[in-house]
Amino acid sequence: MLAVNVQESNTSLAVGLRVVRRDGSVTDFDPNKIRVATTKAFLAVEGDSATGSQRIHELVDTLTEQVVAALSRRQPANGSIHIEDIQDQVELALMRGEHHKVARAYVLYRAERARERAAAQPQKQAEPQIHVTLDDGSRKALDVRALAQAVHEACAGLDDVEPRLIVEDTLRNLYDGVPEKELGQALIMCARPLIEREPNYSEVCARLLLRELRSEALGFVFNEHRAASQAEMEAAYTDYFQAYIRCGVDLELLDPRLLEFDLERLGQALDGKRDLQFGYLGLQTLYDRYFQHWEDTRFELPQAFFMRVAMGLALNEIDREARAVEFYELLSSFDFMSSTPTLFNAGTLRPQLSSCYLTTVPDDLSGIYGSIRDNALLSKFAGGLGNDWTRVRALGAHIKGTNGKSQGVVPFLKVANDTAVAVNQGGKRKGAVCAYLETWHLDIEEFLELRKNTGDDRRRTHDMNTANWIPDLFMERVRDEAEWTLFSPEEAPELHDLYGKAFAEKYREYEALADAGKIRNFKRVGAVDLWRKMLGLLFETGHPWLTFKDPCNLRSPQQHCGVVHSSNLCTEITLNTSDQEIAVCNLGSVNLVRHLTDDGLDQDKLARTVRTAMRMLDNVIDINYYSVPASRNANLRHRPVGLGIMGFQDALYALGIAYGSEQAVAFADRSMELVSYHAIWASTELAEERGAYSTFQGSLWSQGILPLDSLELLADSRGGALELDRSATLDWDSLRERVRRGMRNSNCLAIAPTATIANITGVSQSIEPTYQNLYVKSNLSGEFTIVNPALARELKALGLWDEVMVNDLKYYDGSVQPIERIPADLKARYRQAFELDPRWLVEAAARRQKWLDQSQSLNLYMSEPSGPKLDALYRLAWERGLKTTYYLRTMGRTHVEKSTVTDGQLNAVPMAPQACSIDDPDCEACQ
Template identity: 65%
Template structure:
C-alpha cells in the first residue's frame, strides 16, 4: 500500500533492541564512508569524488526512506537495505560487497545473543500486553500446513529479528508477513505461506471491524455464513452494496461458500485484492475473499429467474479461478454503482462542442474504472480552414494534450490509473506530429506523456510501403468519407482524392514516401513504445457488424473492435478463462472448458443489463448490440504443463486448437442464450445471420487483398457446419470473444497473464500494490525433480536476469522450455496469434518482444504480422539496460544480483519501448 512521506521532524529509527531514536542522516554518511574506506583504502576516502558520491547516495537513501516509511518510524534493517540498494544502483559493486560482508558479520554475532526476554505488544486501545508467542507459533504453523518444502522455523526466526518492545499489533502481523516474503526467492511455495499470513491479518481486521472490538479466528474457526450476514448488513448500511443482495435466500447462497479456497492464493494475488478490490471503511478492510467472490456473483445474478442457483454457479466459477471477470466487474458488481464494463470506444467529431463533450464523456467513463479508446481521425488537421471564425486550425494535437490531462485527473478512485488511447488513421495530415506525442523532447505543450497512442493503418498504406510508392496525407474536413471506408472501397476513394489534389481541388495535403513514413512509425514505436500498430481493414472486413457501422479504432489494449459513431459509444464487457485450469499433462480438458465457457458467457451477457451506464451513448450502444469479450489467460502455464516450448510448431498448434474449442463453445453459448432471451437488436443483416462465422470471414479479407499479403492457416477440427445452422437462428451478442491483457486478474489467479510468453524466471513485479518477487514455480518444480534447485541456482538466476541460457548445469530441454520472451523469435508469437485470430470475432492484446531491435527487424516483424492477418498489435517490449537489481548475494560466491524489496528505478536503454515491469504501464496493472 502507498504511504505518505513521513515529515522530516518526526521520523524515528527503531533499533534492534526496540529503542527509538531520532533519524540522523549523518549516520548514513558515516556508514557509507566507512564502506568506501574498507573497499578502496584511505586514499580514496580523502578524495573529493568520494565525498561527493557519499553525499549523493545519502540523499538518495533518505529520500527513498521518507517515501516508503510507514507512519513515523523506520527500522534500522530497512535503512541498511536501502543503503545496499543505493550502492548497487550507483555501480559501486565492490563497496556494496564490503558493506554486505560487514552486515553479515554483525548478523552472525547477533545470532548468538538471545532476543529480549520480554516483548510487549501495543494494541489498538493503547494497552501494552505481553507478546503471545504461542499464538504466533500457531498462526505460522497453520500457514505452512500442507505446503511442500516450507517450514515454520525460518519464518519465526526471521520475524524475531524485527520484534521490539512496544511493537503495534499491525506491525506484528506485518513482521510475520514480511518474514515469509523474504523466503520466496529461495522457495516459491513461501508465497502461499505469505498469503496465509496476510489472510490471518485480514481476518482479524475484518472480524474486529464488524464486531467493534478485537477479534481473531483461525481459518478453521471462522464461521463464514455467519460472518457473511454481518458483512453484508454492514456494507449495505455504508451504502457500498446494493440492498437487493440482502433479499437473496442467504441460507442457500452462504451454504455454497468454500472457505478452503481462501488458502489457494499466492501472496501477489491476495495482496492485490487487499489493496485494490476488497470493500473497506476508511481504509479498514472488512470483506474476506469468499465474501468478495460471492458478492460479485450475486451482483451478476440479480436479474436471473433462479438467482440463488445462478449466484452459486457464478461463485463457484470465480472462486475456483477457472474463470475471472474483468477488474471493473470485480470492483463494482453488487455495489450501488455497478459499472461493470471494461472498455469504451468513442469517435470524436470535428466541432468544438463535440471535442469538449468527449472530454466530459472520458471523465465519466473513466470514473468507474473504464478504459478508453478515442478515435480522433475526424478532427481537422493543422492548417485546415475553420469556417466559423475564418481562421486556421491548430490540428488535433492540442486537443490530445487536454485528453491526456483528463485521463490523469480521473484516476478511477485511486484503484488504478485513468487510462486512454488515442487512435489516428495513417492518412491524417497530423500523423507525423501524432507520432511524436510520447517523445520526451520538444515542445511539451504538444506532448502527451501519460496517454497511449495507436496508428490505425489501412491496407492501402502497407501496399504502398511494399511498392515503395508515394503516400498522401489529407485533412479529414476535405476527405470526410475516408474515415468510414475500408478495403477496396477505401483504396479507390483514396486514389480519387489524390487525383483531386493533383488537380488543385484539395487545399491541405502533403506527399510523403510511404516507406519513409513507415520507418518513422517504427522508429517512434522503438523509441517511445508508441504509437502501436493496428490494422483498420482486417478489423472491419471481418467484423460481424459491418451492416451496422464501422470500426474506427480499437480500445485501450487493442483487443476490442466495435463500431463507433457520433451517437454510439461502443462498450465491451470482458472476462477470461484460466486455460491453466483446463489442461492436464494429457492435453486440453474440453468437457470442462465447455462448462466453463457456457457459464462465463452467461455472466458476461448479464453485465449488459445490470450495468450502471454513465453516459446515454454507451447505454444505447450496449443494449442494441450486447457485445462481450471472452478471452483467456494462463496460456504459458498451460504450455509448461504440456511440456511445449513457445517456439515450437506444437505450441502453435495448441494455440489453434485451444482457441477453436473456446470459440466454438462461446458462439454456441451465445446462440443458446438467444433462444432463451432473444437475439440482439441488430442481429438481422450481420455476418452471424448469414451463417458467416469468424473462420469464414477470412475469405472476405483474402478477397479484399486479392490473394496477396495474406498467409493464414484455415484448418479446423470441430463440427462448424452444425453450429452455423444454429447461429443463423440468432445470437445474443454481436461480438463474443476478445483476448485482453488480464494483467491484474491473472495475478489474482496466480497464472501468467493472457497469451504472454514467460518474461523472466525470476524478477520483481511492480504494480500499484508494491513490488513482488516472482519466481517461476513450474521451473522450480522441474529443477527440484532433477536435483538442481539450490542457493547457487537462485544466485545464477539473479545474475543472469532470470534466464537459464548461460547456466551450464541446466539441461538443454529445460532451457528451451523455460526460455524467456526475449530469447525467442517473436514470429512464433505472431504465428500463434494468427491461428487464434481466425477463431476470434474481435482481436487480441499481442505484445511483441525484441532483445536487440533494429529497423530491419521491426520492419520484417510488423509486415509479417500484417501478412498473417492480425487485426492489432499491442506493446513492443524492448530489453531494459538492467532488468533485475543486483546486490551481493549472501552465502554465495558474491555474484551481484539481489531482487529489491523496495520500488526501483530501472535504467532505460538508449531507445526504450515499454518495459513489462513498468508500474505505470496499464498492461502491468
C-alpha cells in the same frame, strides 16, 4: 546542495521507518548515519585529498540513496528493521558499485566492532523481554508461542518452507513496545524475502495476510475484537457473510437488493478452503484495491467478495440464488475471472461493470469537448477508453465559422491527456485513454511524436497512449515503395467510413483531385519513409501502436450497421462507433490451466465454463450502470461481449511445450478454436432463451459467416494475399446452422491483457510469454518478487533447486540459458520473452485471430531491435491478417534491487518493465 537534495529524498523514502538496535531498543531511522559510516569506509581506503573528498562525497550520496530506497521497498511505512539488516544493505551497495576494497574495509570494521561488543559483555545476556502495546495503550508480554503458532498454521501443508526462519527473523526485528497491530505485518515482511528462495513462501505470505484480514473484517462486521484460524473461519463464513451484506448495505456501499437473496443459503455455499488458493501478490492486490472498505478498514473476505460479484451479476435471473452459486463456483475456483470493473463494482450502488468504451470524436468544438466530457464520465467508474480522432481537421485547415485556420488535432489531444490524468477511477487505478488516428491524416507525423520527451511540451501527451489506424492500401504502398498522400479530413470526408476496395478507390479519387488543384491542404510523402518513421517512434517511445483498419472492418460481424473506427485502450476490442453510439465491451477470461488434464484440454469442462461465463457477460449488459446515454444505446442494441483466455504460458509449461515451437502455435490454434466454438454455441443458446440481439438481421452471423469464414472476405479484398493456416477440427457446420437462427451477442470473443486478474488467480497473463523467471514486479500494491513456480518445480525434481541456483538466476536476470547444469530441454521450454524469436508470437497470434470476432492484446518482444527486424516483424503481422498489435517491448537497461540470501552474498533481482499507464507492467487497462 547535492547532499541536501539526497538527504531530503532519502528521508521521504523512509518516512516512519524505525531501527531495532542490538539491545532491543528502537530509534528513528536516520539516513545520515549511513552517510557517515560509508564516508569513513571510503576515507579509510582512499584518504582525504581535496579531489578525492569531492568524489567520495558524490559516491556516498548515491550509495546512501540506493540503500534507503532498498530498505523502503522491503519495509512498509512505519515498519521496523534490525540494524544488522541496514548494515547488510550498505555492504551490498558497496559491492554492487564494485567498491570492493571499501566493502572489505567496511566488513572488517563490522567484525572488529562485533569483537569489541563481545569482549565488553563476556557473560551471555538474557534476551530482552518484548512487550506489545495494545490499542488502549496498555502493555503485555509478547506471546511468542502464539506468534509461532500463526506461522506454523500458515506453513501447514506446504513443502520446503521453514516456519523457524520466519519466527526467528520476526523476533529479531521486533522491539519493546511494538504496537499489536504491527505484529502481523512484521511476520509478512519477514516471510516475503524468502519467496525468491522458495516460491511456496508466496502462499505462506498470503495466509499470514489472510490472518490479518480475518481479524480486521470480523472485528468491523461484528463490532468486537475477533480473530479466527483458518479452520474456525471455514465454519464461521456463513454467519459472517450475512452480517457482511447487511453491513455493506447499511454503509450504502452495496445494493439493497442483495438483501432480497437467501443469504443463509448463499453463505452455506461459500467454500472457505478456497481462501488457501491465493499467492501473496494475488491476495495483496485484492486487499489493496478490490475488497469493500470503510475508512481504510477492509471488511470483505475473499469468498464473500466472489459471492458479492456473483450476486451482482445474478440480480435479474429468475432463480437468483442458483445462478449466484453457479457464478460463485466459477469465480472462486479461478476457472474464469470477470474483468476488473466487474470485480470492483458488481453488487454496488454504481455497478459500472463494463471494461472498454470506444468513441469517435466529431469535427466541431462542441462535439470535441463533449467527447472529452464523455471520457471523464466513463473513466470515473473504471472504464478504459479508445478515441477515434480522425475526423478532426488538420493543422492549417480552414475554419469557416471564424475564417481562420485550425490548430489541428494535437492541442485537443493534450486536453484529453490531462483529463485522463485528472480522473483516476476513485484512486483504485489510473485513468487511461488511447487516441487513434488514420495514417492518411495530415497531422499524422505530429501524432507520431506525441510521446517524445523532446520538443514543445504543449504538443506532447506523455500520459496518453496512441495508435495508428492503418488501411491496407498504405501497407501496399509500403510494399511497392510508392508515394502516400496525406489529407485533412474535411477535404476528404468519405475516407473515414470506407475500408477495403471502396477505400482504395475513393482514396485514389482524392489523390486525383489533389493533382488537379481541387484539394489544397495535402502533402505527399514516401510510404516507406512514413513507415520507417512509424517504426522508429514505436521503438523510441513505445507509441503509436500499429493497428490495421481493414481486417478489423472486413471481418466484423456488424459491418451491415456501422464502421469500426478504432480499437480500445488495449487494442483487443473492434466495435462500431458513431455520433449516436459509444461502443462498449464486457470482458472476462477463461483460465486455460484450470482446464488441463494429462491428455490436454478438458473439452467438457471448458464447454461448461464458457457457457456460464457467457451468461455472466451477457448479464453485465443489462445490469451495467451507463454514465453516458450513447453507451447504453450501443450496448443494448448490439450486446457485444469479449470472452478471452489467460494462463497460456502456464498451459504450455504443463504440457511440456516450448513457446517458440510449432507445437505451441498448434496449441494456440486448438485452444482458441475450442473457446470460440463453445462461446458462439453459448450465445446461440442464450438467443433461444432470451432472444437475438436487435441488429442480428443482416449481420455476418445471420448469413452463416463465422469468424473462420470471414477470412475469405479479407483475402478477397487483398486479391487473395493472406498467408494463414485455415484448418479446423470441430463440427462448425452444425454450429453454422444454429448461428443463422440467432445470436444473443453481436461479438463474443476478445483476448484482453488480464494483468491484474491473472495476478489474482496466480497464472501467467493472457497470451504472454514469461517475462523473466525471476524478477521484481511493481504495481500500485507495492513490489513483489516473482519466481517462476513451474521452473522451480522442475528443477526440484531434478535436484537442482538450491541457493546456488537462485543466485545464478539473479545473476543472469532470470535466464536459464547460461546455466550449464540445466538440461537443454528445460532451456528450450523456459526461454524468457526476450529470448524468443518474436515471429513465434505473431504466428501463434495469427492462429488465434482466425477464431476471434474481435482481436487480441498482442505484445511483441525484441531483444536487439533494428529497422530491418521491426519492418519484417510488423509486415509479417499484417500479412498474417492480424487486426491489431499492442506494446513493442525492447530490451533496455535492467533495473535491479539488491537483496540477500543466507550467505549474504550480492545478488540482483531484475525489475519488470513499466508499460501501460493504467497500472502494472503488463497493462491491465481492461482487466
